[in-house]
Amino acid sequence: xxxxxxxxxxxxxxxxxxxxxxxxxxxxxxxxxxxxxxxxxxxxxxxxxxxxxxxxxxxx
Numbered sequence: 001x002x003x004x005x006x007x008x009x010x011x012x013x014x015x016x017x018x019x020x021x022x023x024x025x026x027x028x029x030x031x032x033x034x035x036x037x038x039x040x041x042x043x044x045x046x047x048x049x050x051x052x053x054x055x056x057x058x059x060x
Contacts, residue, residue, distance in 0.1 A: 011031055020029040042050065 015027050015031045018030060022030075039047070039050075
């Protein structure tokens with residue numbers, strides 16, 4: 001199984017686990033917000049590098 005598939009499955013599991021505790025909309029916000037905040041935490045040169053490389057190269 002590829003790393004991206006493991007991350008996707010992990011994200012779904014986290015969303016399902018959080019749903020009964022914090023509600024659907026808040027768990028959806030966490031699921032979308034965490035990767036967005038992580039991307040925004042990168043400095044501009046790291047963002048450019050991340051956009052430049054292909055998806056296959058990210059897992060290396």
